[in-house]
Amino acid sequence: MKFNIYLETRRALIDHALETFFVERQRTKEGPFAILYEAMHYCLFPSGKRLRPILTCAAAESVGGETQDVLPIACAIEMIHTYSLIHDDLPAMDDDDYRRGQPSCHRKYDEATAILAGDALVTEAFGLFSEARKKMNISAETLLEIIEDVAMACGTSGMIGGQHLDIQFQKKGDDEINYPELEFLYIRKTGNLILAAITSGAKAAGGTPEQLKALLRYGENLGLAFQVVDDILDMADNYKGPIAQKKVSFPSILSLDEARQRSRELASRAVEALSLFGEKANPLRDLAEYVVERKE
Amino acid sequence: MKFNIYLETRRALIDHALETFFVERQRTKEGPFAILYEAMHYCLFPSGKRLRPILTCAAAESVGGETQDVLPIACAIEMIHTYSLIHDDLPAMDDDDYRRGQPSCHRKYDEATAILAGDALVTEAFGLFSEARKKMNISAETLLEIIEDVAMACGTSGMIGGQHLDIQFQKKGDDEINYPELEFLYIRKTGNLILAAITSGAKAAGGTPEQLKALLRYGENLGLAFQVVDDILDMADNYKGPIAQKKVSFPSILSLDEARQRSRELASRAVEALSLFGEKANPLRDLAEYVVERKE
Numbered sequence: 001m002k003f004n005i006y007l008e009t010r011r012a013l014i015d016h017a018l019e020t021f022f023v024e025r026q027r028t029k030e031g032p033f034a035i036l037y038e039a040m041h042y043c044l045f046p047s048g049k050r051l052r053p054i055l056t057c058a059a060a061e062s063v064g065g066e067t068q069d070v071l072p073i074a075c076a077i078e079m080i081h082t083y084s085l086i087h088d089d090l091p092a093m094d095d096d097d098y099r100r101g102q103p104s105c106h107r108k109y110d111e112a113t114a115i116l117a118g119d120a121l122v123t124e125a126f127g128l129f130s131e132a133r134k135k136m137n138i139s140a141e142t143l144l145e146i147i148e149d150v151a152m153a154c155g156t157s158g159m160i161g162g163q164h165l166d167i168q169f170q171k172k173g174d175d176e177i178n179y180p181e182l183e184f185l186y187i188r189k190t191g192n193l194i195l196a197a198i199t200s201g202a203k204a205a206g207g208t209p210e211q212l213k214a215l216l217r218y219g220e221n222l223g224l225a226f227q228v229v230d231d232i233l234d235m236a237d238n239y240k241g242p243i244a245q246k247k248v249s250f251p252s253i254l255s256l257d258e259a260r261q262r263s264r265e266l267a268s269r270a271v272e273a274l275s276l277f278g279e280k281a282n283p284l285r286d287l288a289e290y291v292v293e294r295k296e
Numbered sequence: 297m298k299f300n301i302y303l304e305t306r307r308a309l310i311d312h313a314l315e316t317f318f319v320e321r322q323r324t325k326e327g328p329f330a331i332l333y334e335a336m337h338y339c340l341f342p343s344g345k346r347l348r349p350i351l352t353c354a355a356a357e358s359v360g361g362e363t364q365d366v367l368p369i370a371c372a373i374e375m376i377h378t379y380s381l382i383h384d385d386l387p388a389m390d391d392d393d394y395r396r397g398q399p400s401c402h403r404k405y406d407e408a409t410a411i412l413a414g415d416a417l418v419t420e421a422f423g424l425f426s427e428a429r430k431k432m433n434i435s436a437e438t439l440l441e442i443i444e445d446v447a448m449a450c451g452t453s454g455m456i457g458g459q460h461l462d463i464q465f466q467k468k469g470d471d472e473i474n475y476p477e478l479e480f481l482y483i484r485k486t487g488n489l490i491l492a493a494i495t496s497g498a499k500a501a502g503g504t505p506e507q508l509k510a511l512l513r514y515g516e517n518l519g520l521a522f523q524v525v526d527d528i529l530d531m532a533d534n535y536k537g538p539i540a541q542k543k544v545s546f547p548s549i550l551s552l553d554e555a556r557q558r559s560r561e562l563a564s565r566a567v568e569a570l571s572l573f574g575e576k577a578n579p580l581r582d583l584a585e586y587v588v589e590r591k592e
Contacts, residue, residue: 025452032480033457035464040452087415092407111388115411116460119383119418120452126422127447130440140436144426147443151423156321156336156416161329164412168331184328 003286010054010067014078017071018044021128039109039117040124043082048100051226051291052194053078056201058283059215062274065205072132073146073204076125077197080154083121084193086114088163126151138204146200153196162189169248177248183224186250190230191223198222210276217273218284225266226291228259233296267292299582306350306363310374313367314340317424335405335413336420339378344396347522347587348490349374352497354579355511358570361501368428369442369500372421373493376450379417380489382410384459422447434500442496449492458485465544473544479520482546486526487519494518506572513569514580521562522587524555529592563588 022041053074057067067074089096089104090111097107106114129147133140152158165185169177198219202212231249235256251259267288274281318337349370353363363370385392385400386407393403402410425443429436448454461481465473494515498508527545531552547555563584570577 032461033453036452036457036460087411090408090411092411112386112463113460115383115386115388116456119414120456122415122418123447123451123456127444127451130443130447133437133440140440141429144429144436144439147426148423151419151426155419155423156332157329160412160416160419161332164332164409165328167408 003283003290006283006286007054007290010057011050013067013071014050014053014057014074015045017075018078021075021124025124035109035113036117036120039105039113040121042102042108043086043099043105043117043121044079046100046102049294049296050078051287052081052197055194055197055219055222055284055287058281058287059198059201059207060205062215062277062281062284063202063205063207063211064280065201069136070201070204072128072135073200074197076128076132077150077193077200079121079125079128080150081193083118083125084154084159084163086118086121090114093163093167122154136204142203146203149199149203150193150196153192158188158192159190162186162192165189172248177253179253182248182250182253186224186227187220190227191220194223194226195219214273214276218270218288221266221270221273222288222291225263225270225288228263228266229292229294232256232259232263233294263292299579299586302579302582303350303586306353307346309363309367310346310349310353310370311341313371314374317371317420321420331405331409332413332416335401335409336378336417338398338404339382339395339401339413339417340375342396342398345590345592346374347583348377348493351490351493351515351518351580351583354577354583355494355497355503356501358511358573358577358580359498359501359503359507360576361497365432366497366500368424368431369496370493372424372428373446373489373496375417375421375424376446377489379414379421380450380455380459382414382417386410389459389463418450432500438499442499445495445499446489446492449488454484454488455486458482458488461485468544473549475549478544478546478549482520482523483516486523487516490519490522491515510569510572514566514584517562517566517569518584518587521559521566521584524559524562525588525590528552528555528559529590559588 022037026037056070056074056077060070061067085099086105088094089099090106096104098104102108104114105117109117126147129143129150132138133143154160162185166189169182169185195216198215199212202215207215228250232251234249235251250262254262270288271285274284277284318333322333352366352370352373356366357363381395382401384390385395386402392400394400398404400410401413405413422443425439425446428434429439450456458481462485465478465481491512494511495508498511503511524546528547530545531547546558550558566584567581570580573580
């Protein structure tokens, strides 16, 4: 109950900050880019879980910061996540017609607009990071470190590399992929950005090296738990296209029961990693349970 | 002759710095992303004109800096330019089969790899900007300002918006687009990144506000001159796909002679803007002539 209120208030703050981004950009800019802004907005809203930006906020709180302090960073993280979904949904990639309960970007608009809306979201996200120094009490050095972390997490050897590997894996059969290979892929495809969401919140709020180390262990386990559950949910999701249904995934390599068991183990390890934190880390603890018990 | 040597030495330095990026990334990274790194490398080399990173170097020199000081920034600019070419060439966009004298990325690899190689180049570029503080004598504040400038130049109301507008314009006929509309589009699609290449070099090398103001005027005129000449050359380029041949462009709205005339006027204005600079700005002056007289 109390945690539900926590989630709702964080979502409201994040959604409001994302809306502000559009208001600030469009107020001072010309009208010819209206469709592109609209497509970006369409994909960012309806709101979705907002798991990654909430993790940024909760990580900041765990080291003594406030959600308000890290909102620009949380928004940039969500924009990067959304761009990755838009591009992953493209016909040349996973070919998904639906996303967040509505037609995917290239179905609602067209492929060119979807490619460009994704490009714009990632570019504007990096702009938002660098602008953040005007809105947050943060040193320029720390901000550059966060940008570097995020670029690494989402780069060729991170999220983008993971997606590329996933496409290659989908061309193989289940019996050609083993569990360590799949884990390797998912740590990059999904885990890295979740981890960067957590560490950037903590760094922005002045976390100590010891705290960061613990949050790193929390994030590694949480990111993988999240993906295992995502795979389990994908199996039952009628909205998904044929590729998503057939795909190599945790429950296709493990059994469904083993996959559920594995996700709970990972979430427990995530919580254990928080032992040095007091009750300020309770939202992070609740988020670990939320990630494995969620139904969507 | 002397200017040719200038171009060649700058190109060699930039190419070497770009190669170093791959060596540094691949040495410490796992092998599974080899195809993606290869696709990024394939698109960055063969070298091309390297106009934008050379402008970064020449702008740094004009305010008393050295090419060596701004190489990470010059490389990041070239990576952003290359990403934009890869995505623009996609079937859903301009549908170009050739680029820089070789099959375009999606023709050499596949569409998914081309989308992701582009995504990776822009992401790694922002990573390179933020890493630059370790290799360059530059303040974190200035670096953040440069990142913000570049993100704005390449964002929704900049390069990406310009490309989106271009696609919409191509669906109309010549008689529905007027010269100011086309100029508006090109300032965003091409001009903004050229301008950001120049100002980021000058800012990184400690240019004064007065110098930056002059370079801004130089860059605005040069960027537009470049695009007018690009359109003239496109008309005669057999490699280009059918869309490029038919497209709404400066010489399709103006006459070919008027377009040539316009490009020379713009280049003259660019050079005039440099009046407060001494001979350290000679490479910038020569570059203005090079841009309008080039044959490719």
